[in-house]
Amino acid sequence: MPNLANGRATSASRVNVGVYDWEAFANAQIETEMIERSFCPSCDEASTNTVHASADYTLRRCTKCDLVFADPMLGGDSSYYQAHLVYANRTALDIQHERAHLDSRRCACMLELTKGGARTLDIGCGCGAFVAFARDEGRESYGIDFNDQHIRLGKTVFNLKDSLMIGDILSMPQEWSEFDLVTMFEVIEHLPNPEEVISQVYRRLRKGGYLAISCPNEARWQPMGRIFVDYPPHHLTRWTPDCLRGFLERNSFEHVRTEIDASLRDVLWTAYANRRARRKSTAPSPTNAATRLRDCKWALDGILRKLCLPFDAILRGAHVGTMGMRVVVRKV
Ligand SMILES: [Zn+2]
Secondary structure (H helix, E strand, O other): OOOOOOOOOOEEEEEOOOOOOOOOHHHOOOOEEEEEOOOOOOOOOOOEEEEEEOOOOEEEEEOOOOOEEEEOOOOOOHHHHHOOOOOOOOOHHHHHHHHHOOOHHHHHHHHHHOOOOOEEEEEOOOOOHHHHHHHHOOOEEEEEEOOHHHHHHHHHHOOOOOOEEEOOHHHOOOOOOOEEEEEEEOOHHHOOOHHHHHHHHHHHEEEEEEEEEEEEEOOOOOOOOOOOOOOOOOOOEEEOHHHHHHHHHHOOEEEEEEEEOOOHHHHHHHHHHHHHHHHOOOOOOOOHHHHHHHHHHHHHHHHHHHHHHHHHHHHHHOOOOOOEEEEEEEEO
16 A cells, blocks of 8 residues: 555655565566655654755655654665676575675674564565574564565575565465564655554564664765765655664664664675676676675675774774664563
8 A cells, every 4th residue: 555654745756666475576567656755754743954955756754753764755665676786697696695795793683582482573574584593593474575586596595485575565365464573674764654554463473573674874974975875766755763763662662772884894894886887887787707706795794794893992992883773672
């Protein structure tokens, strides 16, 4: 359903209306919503300041909660992401690397919040690397993503045939519920309807269950400039830690903790990613040479993370946030 933001959206229209078909998704159209709105999707405030205006959209900052949001809220559909520089042409080796190098913060989040046998759901799971990790740690884990290429790859490589689904939470089967933990890693900033998705997450959690969200920290230090994907139709919203916490609390969750990254590696990686994006408009083909190059990049990234540790301690001491943050809440 189009999200009318408590009935206050100025207008709403739907593009590419279609039907979800889990197994024959390649022939289906994903639903995309275009919502022109000047009211904040987090707190419903009407007063906003214009942050950025282009021919296609305006970025507005809510004067009440500080959320920056796109007007209209027009996000990319599955075909947009499948062709995108960041997501296209993933290989089995790529996602095995992703599984092997999973961010330890995500793992910690899982291990601390749940016990063996817990039911977990990763929304926007990509190829399912985190779903595979959770399964290997004894959780009953599921994942959903509207990128059918990634889901098909993950099902094969990670042997997650019955645990991954193409689609989104608004279309999930009823039996996918009573979760102990729902995770959304770098998802909320892509959503045209964050309040609708979060209310669905609340319904799908058991009482006492946790929701863990990670996304870019809008209050971060960014001396190398803003990462190139931080604009519509890629990112539709920009959240500060307080803004995201307030949003979740208004949606009936209890705050558990907020973690803010402080890593020089994030700053250097932003500069690298922006430079690479300027030089390449399409993703590299999965050739053997490209795969070997990516092997080297994973190894170099690991070395870079270690070299940055002394500087990271300084950043943490100065309370300087870099790219990422995580907010954990609980259904009470
Ligand atoms: Zn607001």
